[in-house]
Amino acid sequence: MNNLLISERMISRLIVFSLVFPVIYVVLYYNELALFRFYPLVGELHLNIQPTTFGPAMTYYGWLVIAAIVGAVVAFAVPHRWALRLWAGWSWLVPLGATLFTFIYETRWLLH
Amino acid sequence: MYSMWSTILVVTHGIFAVGLIGALTHQVIALWSTAPTPSDNFFARLRNVRSGSYTNAVVILYLLDFALGAVIYATYRIEVRPYLEDIQFYVAAGSFETKEHLAALGLGLLPAYWLFWKAPGFSAHGNERKYITLLLAFFVWWNFLVGHILNNIRGLP
Amino acid sequence: MIAFWDLVHALLAIGLLGAVTHQGLSVWRKPAPARAFIDRFRAVNGGGYANAVCVLYVLTFALGSFIYPQFVLDVKGSLIDYGMRKTIFLFQLKEHVAVTGLCLLPVYWHFWRTVPLTEDVGVRKYLTTLLMVATWWNLVVGHVLNNVKGLV
Numbered sequence: 001m002n003n004l005l006i007s008e009r010m011i012s013r014l015i016v017f018s019l020v021f022p023v024i025y026v027v028l029y030y031n032e033l034a035l036f037r038f039y040p041l042v043g044e045l046h047l048n049i050q051p052t053t054f055g056p057a058m059t060y061y062g063w064l065v066i067a068a069i070v071g072a073v074v075a076f077a078v079p080h081r082w083a084l085r086l087w088a089g090w091s092w093l094v095p096l097g098a099t100l101f102t103f104i105y106e107t108r109w110l111l112h
Numbered sequence: 113m114y115s116m117w118s119t120i121l122v123v124t125h126g127i128f129a130v131g132l133i134g135a136l137t138h139q140v141i142a143l144w145s146t147a148p149t150p151s152d153n154f155f156a157r158l159r160n161v162r163s164g165s166y167t168n169a170v171v172i173l174y175l176l177d178f179a180l181g182a183v184i185y186a187t188y189r190i191e192v193r194p195y196l197e198d199i200q201f202y203v204a205a206g207s208f209e210t211k212e213h214l215a216a217l218g219l220g221l222l223p224a225y226w227l228f229w230k231a232p233g234f235s236a237h238g239n240e241r242k243y244i245t246l247l248l249a250f251f252v253w254w255n256f257l258v259g260h261i262l263n264n265i266r267g268l269p
Numbered sequence: 270m271i272a273f274w275d276l277v278h279a280l281l282a283i284g285l286l287g288a289v290t291h292q293g294l295s296v297w298r299k300p301a302p303a304r305a306f307i308d309r310f311r312a313v314n315g316g317g318y319a320n321a322v323c324v325l326y327v328l329t330f331a332l333g334s335f336i337y338p339q340f341v342l343d344v345k346g347s348l349i350d351y352g353m354r355k356t357i358f359l360f361q362l363k364e365h366v367a368v369t370g371l372c373l374l375p376v377y378w379h380f381w382r383t384v385p386l387t388e389d390v391g392v393r394k395y396l397t398t399l400l401m402v403a404t405w406w407n408l409v410v411g412h413v414l415n416n417v418k419g420l421v
Contacts, residue, residue: 011231014223021220029213040186058189060212071220091224092243095217099247102213109206123412134287154321169306260279264272264419
């Protein structure tokens with residue numbers, strides 16, 4: 001293990017970020033909640049849904065930005081002593097749960 | 113007509129993915145095999161690597177590959193996805209949806225992945241390191257295979 | 270089914286690319302402690318890759334030959350229709366480079382496995398580099414072509 005100069009506080013923030021990000025991301029795509037939409041046909045970002053003449057809307061970037069912002073805010077808001085109490089196993093169980101949920105959710109494409 | 117730029121970007125995206133697959137596969141095999149024994153065998157050398165040394169390369173390659181994927185996604189959305197829906201190839205369109213979600217989940221996993229490999233005080237968490245690395249390798253392999261198949265069905269113009 | 274064989278062809282090519290790139294960069298490396306990632310990438314025992322490179326090359330080539338007729342029917346025809354002569358030129362080069370690499374394999378294997386590693390270092394170096402460049406060329410061109418029109 002490298003002896004890197006990284007504070008314990010920053011370590012706990014990064015762990016919390018990795019735990020919050022997948023949860024928020026799943027909630028966002030499940031509920032189609034996006035901060036903004038990108039319309040690739042016209043190359044424009046919009047906060048509101050645009051008419052069909054704008055072409056297909058992409059919500060992906062909007063999900064990523066919100067998940068990253070919420071993850072970062074929670075990571076900085078959670079007190080260090082709370083973060084220390086987290087069980088290390090959550091670090092892979094939470095993303096695994098999000099992965100399984102994703103596969104189950106996307107089976108909707110098989111039902112067309 | 114095919115644009116030079118989207119071809120360059122999609123090929124570069126593929127090459128970064130190849131590097132990522134190589135690094136993560138070495139790392140996973142090394143993690144899940146027993147203690148290294150000196151051998152001239154090709155497969156023994158495949159697993160007898162210093163797995164920790166791949167971590168920074170994996171993080172950098174993942175970020176670069178993700179960024180490139182995010183750039184070409186817009187072209188996919190207007191050129192490929194409508195085509196898949198037109199020919200009612202919903203399994204292919206759905207596979208891409210899983211690819212985009214797993215790519216995002218992998219991005220969120222990167223800080224934890226890096227910490228469990230590199231941060232001081234994490235050397236005792238061997239199991240967490242193992243499962244996180246396995247999960248990331250699964251994401252990368254899945255995304256590569258789905259990307260390749262989709263590219264077969266219809267490339268980026 | 271052709272898409273499946275195309276995918277296997279690509280996966281074998283990736284294995285080949287990894288092995289021949291490790292080996293190809295190792296022959297250009299001067300002995301020194303490997304600290305940076307790229308140094309560790311190159312600091313491998315090149316001789317140990319020769320058999321794997323030969324086996325992977327032959328398998329990749331065989332699968333490529335197997336899917337080639339379908340390529341001629343489905344892809345090359347479309348490229349001609351679109352007037353994409355540069356792309357056809359790239360594939361023609363890929364095809365010839367692949368055969369050249371195949372012809373190199375016996376001599377490549379000989380210089381890695383039967384000649385002592387302290388002798389003919391230059392020959393081994395250039396043969397391996399040639400095979401590495403051939404593999405990279407074919408992978409990149411294959412990827413470009415697949416992007417233009419894939420096998421389905």
